[in-house]
Amino acid sequence: MTTTTVHQRNLKSYNGSKISTNIKSEKNSQNKNQKIPLCSYSELPEWQKDNEWILHGYVRETNSVVTCVKSMLTYHNETLNIYSHLLPGIGYLLLLLFFTDLVLIPYLVSHMSMNGHEAIDVIDYLMINFYLVGAFLCLMCSSFFHCFKQHSKKHSDMWSKADYMGIVILISASIISLLYYGYYDHLSYFKIFTIITIILGSICSVFVLNDKFNEKDFKIYRATFFILFGFSGILPVGMGFLKFGIVESCKRVQFNYLLLEAVCYITGALIYGFKLPEAFAPGKFDCFGNSHQIFHVFVVLGSLFHLRAVVGSFILMHSGYHTNNLLIF
Ligand SMILES: [Zn+2]
Numbered sequence: 236m237t238t239t240t241v242h243q244r245n246l247k248s249y250n251g252s253k254i255s256t257n258i259k260s261e262k263n264s265q266n267k268n269q270k271i272p273l274c275s276y277s278e279l280p281e282w283q284k285d286n287e288w289i290l291h292g293y294v295r296e297t298n299s300v301v302t303c304v305k306s307m308l309t310y311h312n313e314t315l316n317i318y319s320h321l322l323p324g325i326g327y328l329l330l331l332l333f334f335t336d337l338v339l340i341p342y343l344v345s346h347m348s349m350n351g352h353e354a355i356d357v358i359d360y361l362m363i364n365f366y367l368v369g370a371f372l373c374l375m376c377s378s379f380f381h382c383f384k385q386h387s388k389k390h391s392d393m394w395s396k397a398d399y400m401g402i403v404i405l406i407s408a409s410i411i412s413l414l415y416y417g418y419y420d421h422l423s424y425f426k427i428f429t430i431i432t433i434i435l436g437s438i439c440s441v442f443v444l445n446d447k448f449n450e451k452d453f454k455i456y457r458a459t460f461f462i463l464f465g466f467s468g469i470l471p472v473g474m475g476f477l478k479f480g481i482v483e484s485c486k487r488v489q490f491n492y493l494l495l496e497a498v499c500y501i502t503g504a505l506i507y508g509f510k511l512p513e514a515f516a517p518g519k520f521d522c523f524g525n526s527h528q529i530f531h532v533f534v535v536l537g538s539l540f541h542l543r544a545v546v547g548s549f550i551l552m553h554s555g556y557h558t559n560n561l562l563i564f
Pocket of ligand 1: 316377381527531
């Protein structure tokens with residue numbers, strides 16, 4: 236083989252690789268300009284299959300954080316799941332930044348100056364912010380999970396654990412914040428039930444961070460698990476019934492709002508667990524109105540009812556437990 240032949244071959248292969256590189260970059264630029272392609276349930280890799288009654292509108296494994304973020308601009312079957320928790324999550328962040336300082340405290344100070352009730356301690360209203368932090372983290376973890384679950388199995392597993400931890404944090408923050416106001420003048424009870432909640436929350440975290448807990452078949456058990464943890468809040472309420480009587484206890488923890496909250500969470504969890512309504516009409520609720528989206532709405536409603544209960548309890552605490560007025564915002 237002469238030097239010229241070798242040179243020509245090298246040139247050919249160089250030109251060939253240059254052409255293939257050009258084709259690749261052309262494809263890439265086409266992909267960049269294209270919308271995220273969607274696929275059906277049957278086209279998904281096994282790890283991505285979760286709900287067999289949602290037939291279309293899936294973003295297939297992206298292996299790219301940027302593509303996952305870009306997918307937020309395309310309407311697919313996770314879009315509502317992302318935004319239904321992202322927007323309320325941002326709402327809770329705004330409340331965290333401004334609500335207590337700019338709304339609640341001025342309202343209460345003007346109210347107290349009229350009635351001459353006890354002063355507001357910093358911890359008093361920090362407890363409301365503690366709840367707002369829990370709600371913010373829960374909703375943001377959920378939204379991030381729905382955005383990045385299509386990246387890869389590894390990312391999906393990681394974010395689903397963050398999603399479940401968010402629920403554990405929200406339940407813990409919900410119970411502890413209301414415990415503080417309900418047992419404001421009996422702090423030893425507050426401390427005991429807070430320790431119990433922290434222990435239960437820690438046990439939950441161990442389960443939630445276990446890979447087995449993440450498996451598809453565990454869906455019903457997961458829903459039951461979180462309901463049971465949430466229902467551990469019945470213990471301090473029951474103790475309150477014994478200690479203060481039913482009427483005063485109900486006022487202390489704003490029981491009517493707690494009932495509405497419980498109805499929201501249980502209804503949402505049942506709908507989520509039994510995949511309603513898509514189980515009865517596969518393919519009809521792929522991108523709008525499916526169980527997970529309804530579940531998200533109920534979670535947000537439940538969290539708002541709890542916020543109302545915490546704020547009501549806080550105000551009541553500073554306006555006298557025995558008043559007949561449950562202050563309304
Ligand atoms: Zn979700």
